[in-house]
Structures are given as structure tokens and as C-alpha cells.
Amino acid sequence: MMSPGMVFPAKRTTAQANTPDAETPANNRTTAQQLLPVQQYASEVAEFLRTHKSASVVIIVSDTGSGKTTQIPQILTDKIFDDYFGGPKRKIAVTQPRRVAAVSVATRVAQEFGCKLGEEVGYSVRFDDMSNPQTKIKYMTDGMLVREAQTAWMLEEYNMIILDEVHERSLHTDVLLALTKKASVRRRKFFDRQDKEACAPLKILLMSATMDIERMRTFWKDAPVLYIPGKTFPVTIKYMPAPVDDYTHTAMVAVFQIHREEDPGDILVFLTGQEEIEEMVRRCRQVAKSLPPQQANIQFVPLYAGLTNEAQMRAVSQTAASAHNGHATMRKVIISTNVAETSITIPGVKYVIDSGRAKHKVFTSATGMEVLKVEKISQAQAWQRTGRAGREQAGVCYRLYTEADFNCWPQHPIPEILRCNLSTVLLQVVEMGIEKPLAFPFFDRPEEENLQAAVDQLEWLGALTQKVESGDLVVETTADGKLMAQFPVDPKYARCILRARAHRCTEELLTIVAMLSSDSPFINPAASRTAAAAAHEKFSSNEGDHVVLLNVWRAFRDQKKGNVKASRAWASQNYINLRNLERAEKVRNQLREVCVRKKIDLSSCGGNTTAVRRSLSEGLFMSAAERLPDGSYITVDTRQTVFLHPASCLFKTKPACVVYGTLIRTAKLYVRELCLVEADWIDAVGKEYFLAMRQRMAEKLAGKTTSAAVVAEKGETSDAMEVDGKNADSVI
Numbered sequence: 001m002m003s004p005g006m007v008f009p010a011k012r013t014t015a016q017a018n019t020p021d022a023e024t025p026a027n028n029r030t031t032a033q034q035l036l037p038v039q040q041y042a043s044e045v046a047e048f049l050r051t052h053k054s055a056s057v058v059i060i061v062s063d064t065g066s067g068k069t070t071q072i073p074q075i076l077t078d079k080i081f082d083d084y085f086g087g088p089k090r091k092i093a094v095t096q097p098r099r100v101a102a103v104s105v106a107t108r109v110a111q112e113f114g115c116k117l118g119e120e121v122g123y124s125v126r127f128d129d130m131s132n133p134q135t136k137i138k139y140m141t142d143g144m145l146v147r148e149a150q151t152a153w154m155l156e157e158y159n160m161i162i163l164d165e166v167h168e169r170s171l172h173t174d175v176l177l178a179l180t181k182k183a184s185v186r187r188r189k190f191f192d193r194q195d196k197e198a199c200a201p202l203k204i205l206l207m208s209a210t211m212d213i214e215r216m217r218t219f220w221k222d223a224p225v226l227y228i229p230g231k232t233f234p235v236t237i238k239y240m241p242a243p244v245d246d247y248t249h250t251a252m253v254a255v256f257q258i259h260r261e262e263d264p265g266d267i268l269v270f271l272t273g274q275e276e277i278e279e280m281v282r283r284c285r286q287v288a289k290s291l292p293p294q295q296a297n298i299q300f301v302p303l304y305a306g307l308t309n310e311a312q313m314r315a316v317s318q319t320a321a322s323a324h325n326g327h328a329t330m331r332k333v334i335i336s337t338n339v340a341e342t343s344i345t346i347p348g349v350k351y352v353i354d355s356g357r358a359k360h361k362v363f364t365s366a367t368g369m370e371v372l373k374v375e376k377i378s379q380a381q382a383w384q385r386t387g388r389a390g391r392e393q394a395g396v397c398y399r400l401y402t403e404a405d406f407n408c409w410p411q412h413p414i415p416e417i418l419r420c421n422l423s424t425v426l427l428q429v430v431e432m433g434i435e436k437p438l439a440f441p442f443f444d445r446p447e448e449e450n451l452q453a454a455v456d457q458l459e460w461l462g463a464l465t466q467k468v469e470s471g472d473l474v475v476e477t478t479a480d481g482k483l484m485a486q487f488p489v490d491p492k493y494a495r496c497i498l499r500a501r502a503h504r505c506t507e508e509l510l511t512i513v514a515m516l517s518s519d520s521p522f523i524n525p526a527a528s529r530t531a532a533a534a535a536h537e538k539f540s541s542n543e544g545d546h547v548v549l550l551n552v553w554r555a556f557r558d559q560k561k562g563n564v565k566a567s568r569a570w571a572s573q574n575y576i577n578l579r580n581l582e583r584a585e586k587v588r589n590q591l592r593e594v595c596v597r598k599k600i601d602l603s604s605c606g607g608n609t610t611a612v613r614r615s616l617s618e619g620l621f622m623s624a625a626e627r628l629p630d631g632s633y634i635t636v637d638t639r640q641t642v643f644l645h646p647a648s649c650l651f652k653t654k655p656a657c658v659v660y661g662t663l664i665r666t667a668k669l670y671v672r673e674l675c676l677v678e679a680d681w682i683d684a685v686g687k688e689y690f691l692a693m694r695q696r697m698a699e700k701l702a703g704k705t706t707s708a709a710v711v712a713e714k715g716e717t718s719d720a721m722e723v724d725g726k727n728a729d730s731v732i
């Protein structure tokens, strides 16, 4: 709907748009760039910003694929904007909710800009920075910008922050919405006090194809909106005539039907999670083996957040094999989670298959549990997925749900901030000097109970103290909390590293936390599962999955003393993914740097893995489960029934007490990344916590407090891994 302040420029032709004048950004773009709607309206963008020069925030909305992410930042580097920015200095941060988008878009824009990646155009994602002080356009994950804000919350380094894909309402984007609002007010004050050199005003630009414009405008007090019309290429939408029971099976049928019947063009399939994707890739490869020779030109590539940067980039870039040059070519099928949902262009993709589902975090403050669940997506997300087709040519999107179903979905996703454990982000916010986190101007305020739960958790972890002053909750980070905030990991793992000082095993904990922050080091090829399992057996441990990771790391490190060739041979013999280990090594080096910088004692326990488990127990005591006499497991704090995940090395040994890294709900509530601990250890650090939690649960049961579920557990939550395959012979 049109709203006041929204500009609909008159349709322009390419020729008009490219007429150079002093008011129009210089046009040295390629023809492909010039054809993009955003480039055709470059002079309107300039006019819009000039008109609203004094506004700290502006909004640009245009269709998916029209050129917001790649073109707007480039246009803004033009010298005609010197006046707008208050001088020639230009540094623009463009945030993305996901790593793969930040890296792939930066790579593309560097090419278009004609520079080496990491120079004028760069990126910064967790554990990987390709930028330098001269970088003008820095694509970065929203999480990285929040991290930078920890040391400079006014973001003085930047003239402009572009919050891209703002519709997605990722946790960090929401923090940045509030933070940039505060920073822009403060910087304006500095500027007006003539401190112009020190701090230019901060400009904020919000972009998306599918944002809730009215709400954004309200939050920003009537921010002006520029709507850029125009599409790149049409995308035909096809719905299912009736609901499907098993979307992975239906997706597979659709893939092979497209391959058989439709024109060349790559296929992007949206599923929900790593296991489901790997399983579909495996089954597809199996089916592909029995295709007639003339149809054998098909390859399957997984894409999910846990893959290394390199593996992700391979999935999203056009390989020589899948280049469509007019001849019968290899058809690439990318099977992805929602990491490919926004911003990125995967060259060659003509068909999108959308399962209509994604794995979301759901947090219940009553139990303190954050669980990953498969849920239906929102309409905005469905449109973003559709938008991955039609970027280089006309496309088709197959929606594996009915139109009637789609029409009932919410328009926008539930913001992550309302559905996740807030402790990590709260620690960052407090470290920025925000002492009253409950009064932080969140775009959508998390329930007070949820915020309080996060503050409590951080207090239990020893990261902060809290007190009530004049009716406000005031928090202060402890010395340990300040250190914990330095590590780019969940505070509970930062606490494990800090506890390792007392047990003299910081080196080992750095390894484990780095390995947990990277993808699995194990390879399990379908064709040689038994051989792989036998090879992995030598790293096994009856102390838990963390010690297994440590064993792999130690074997890897010993191998590294030999030469590269020997290292490769070792990895291949042992079904180990060397790349993932190398990534873990990089992460480890960064964590170690934090220790060196902060003078955290670095010690090793050698073979004494009890020290390692003890450190883990002291960081993860809030995630502990114990065995009951009947062999089942419950969580120690809130007495929830859980199941040990079959992939854990402790699945068969059924220990009396464990701490765990993740909870995942499929048909059952599973705990994963298990470590064997003594009940006494967790009691020693968590006794008061357990008492408090049990008391709280008892009060709730007695109905003394109100309901605490943060998000109503709504929508279908079945996980495809648990659903029996149903026949769907033709879906398109």
C-alpha cells in the first residue's frame, strides 16, 4: 500500500537513465548492470537522498533481483554524494543476515567495481575478514557489526549503515535497528556541536523487497521511502493442487521431473536442515545413477550454514560444468536451507522448489530451552525464495503447498528476537555500555520475562550482576563477563574457556570450542559407510563427543608435523574433512589471540581429559541431563524428558549424567554434543541455579505465575526425516 513519503518515480527508459549530467551518478556500468531497475533509477536515488539530506534514516524498497544489494552501495560511492555525506570520505557497511550472502555479494561487487576483493570492496564475517582501512563498501554479517559496536557503539568508522534484508528481522538486525537509532542521535549531537571532524552524521538506509514498511516508518518517525519499480525477469508460480505429506519426497520427484521435461537451467531446492539435505543429496545421487545416459547430466550440491566458506562459495558460484552455453549441459541442483533465501544470486538458477518450511529457533523462557523446530515460513520468506529465480532469465517457482495454504500464512516472519535465547546478544549490548537492557529501544520488545531470563542466565554464568535502582533493572558486567564478551562464541562456551584456567586446560578448550564452531570433521560417504565408521572408531571415546573432537584435532596436529602430502593421505585414509579442520584451526587461532590479548593463561592438561570435562561441565551446567532408573533421561534443571541423539558416541553407553551442546526437536526432543560428567561437578557450580529453576517450575505448576511461553508453538512442526515417504509421481 502506498504511504505518505513514499516516492513512486515515473517509469524511465534505459536511455533516459543513462544520460550523464552533474546530478546523476557517473555511469561506467556494464550493460547487464544498466538494465537493472536500480541502475535505471540511479538519478532518482540521488534526488531522493538530496531531498532527504537531513533525515538520518531512509528506506528503499524494490523487487527481488532489482539491484538493491549490489548496485545501491556502488552508486553511493559516486562523488555527487560528497555533499550528502558531508565530504568525500566514504565508508559504507552493508549488513546481511547470512555469511554466504555477505561473501558472495562482496565478490560480485568487487568484480563490478573493478577492484580486488578486500580493497575498495570487501567483507567481514565471523572468523574471516577481507577488508582493509581503505575499504569503501564493506559487506558484513549483521552479527559482525554488532560485535564491532561492542568497542565503538557509535560506529564512527562508517558514514552509512545499510541494513539489508531488514524484513527478515534477524536477531542482530533488530539489535542494529535500535543501536543505529541511538548512534545517529548521538552523532548528530556531536556534529551540531561543531565536532565535525571527529564524527560525521550517521546515515542509515533500510532495504528489502518485502519489509513491513508501515511499521518501519513508525519506528523511525516517518522515514521517507523510495519505491523503485520494475522487475528483472518474470517468475511463474506453480502451487500444489493438494497438500503433500512428505515434502522431501515431493521435492525429489519435482527435481527429476524438471530435469526430464523442462528446458536447461539449474534448480534451487529449499529444505530445512543439514541432515535432511544430506539425505536428499544422497538419495538423489542414487536415483541419478539409474537415469538413461542422455539424462545423466545432473549433479547435486548441498548448501547450509555449517559448511565452510569455501564449500558454500562452490555451491553458489557457477561451475564450468553447469555453465549453460546453448548445448546439452550439466544441470546443477542446489539443495539448501534458508541460507540461500535472501540477497544471493546463484548464476544459472532458473527453477526454485520451495518446501515452504524452515528450521526456526523456539525459546521457552519457562524452561530456558532454545529448540530448533521445523515450521512453515511466512509469505515474505516465500517471496524471497521465489525471487532467487528470475534473476538472469525468466524462471519458475514450484511451491510444494497449496495456494489456499499460502494465503493463510503470516505476512512476515516472527522476529528472531522473540523466539530465541537472548543471553549472547544481551551480553554484547551490555558491553556497549547499555546498563539498562530492559529499557533498550527494541523494535519489537521481547517479553520482559524472556529478557529477565537472559539476564539471569548471564548472572548464573558469572558474566554480570543485576540490581534494581529506582525501579529499573541495572546490570553490570563482571571482570569475567568482560572477558567472555571478547570471544565470538556463545557465553556458555566462553565460560568453559575461562573455567579451563582453573583446570589448566585452556589449550584443549580452545580446540573444542573452535571445532564446535566449525563444520564436522567427519566424512561419511554413502558408498563406504562401514569403512568410514571403522576409521572413525579410533577417535572414539567413552567420555563424550567433545573428547572425540579433541582426539581428531590431536591426530591432525601430529600429522601436520609431517608434510602436506602426508596430511592429505591421513585425512583420506581416516575419512576426515581436512578443509573443515583447517577452518577449525583458523578459528582456534583467533580464539587464542583473544587469550593472548587479554592475558588469559594458556595451559595444557595433556592426557588428563577429566580436566577438560570438568571445564565443560562448569560452562554447560545449565544444559545437563541425567538418567532415571528406567533408563530415560530428563534435564537436571526443569525435568524435561529428552533423548540422547543416536549420532553421539555416548548413545550406547547411556551414562548417568551428561552436559549437552544442542537440543533438537524432530519427532522427539534430542540432546546432542554430549559430554560425560559427574553429577557432583554440576552440583558444585549449579546447585543454586537448579534450586531456583525447580522452585520456579513448581510455582508455575501451581499456577502462581503467568504463562511464559515466548512463542506459541504454532504451525506444523513435523520434520521430514521422521515422515514416511508418500507417493507423488508428478508434481509439476
Ligand SMILES: Nc1ncnc2c1ncn2[C@@H]1O[C@H](COP(=O)(O)OP(=O)(O)OP(=O)(O)O)[C@@H](O)[C@H]1O
Pocket (backbone or CB within 6 Å): 036, 062, 063, 064, 065, 066, 067, 068, 069, 070, 071, 108, 208, 209, 232, 342, 343, 344, 345, 346, 347, 387, 390, 391, 392
Ligand atoms: N553472482 C552473480 N552472478 C550473476 N548475476 C548476478 C550476481 N549477483 C547479482 N547478479 C545480477 O544482479 C541482479 C541484482 O542483484 P541484487 O542482489 O543487487 O538484487 P536485490 O535487489 O538486492 O535482490 P534481493 O532483494 O533478492 O536481495 C540479479 O538479479 C542478477 O541479475
